[in-house]
Amino acid sequence: MDRVIPNGSLIGIKAIGIFDLKDGDIVVYSHHNEYSVKQFYRRGKDVIFKPLSEDPTFTDYVVKEDDSDLMIHGKVVIYIVEK
Numbered sequence: 841m842d843r844v845i846p847n848g849s850l851i852g853i854k855a856i857g858i859f860d861l862k863d864g865d866i867v868v869y870s871h872h873n874e875y876s877v878k879q880f881y882r883r884g885k886d887v888i889f890k891p892l893s894e895d896p897t898f899t900d901y902v903v904k905e906d907d908s909d910l911m912i913h914g915k916v917v918i919y920i921v922e923k
Contacts, residue, residue, distance in 0.1 A: 841877050843892045845919045853914030858905060866916040872909050877916065
């Protein structure tokens, strides 16, 4: 997320359900106990998480919206950059 939220920033999230998210929202999610902060998109029954990183090794992560191991922890509503 370093193209939007610099590394080391503090983030505040708001709990929100997957069906209340809109394309482009930045979310904290976990899948198989792996946590990440990425941009959210829905395409049919697929959910796509885009990294928005300067690091080209980070790629889109695609999962089915009804996957029982997918947890949306919240939508990023604020971030603070520490210097």
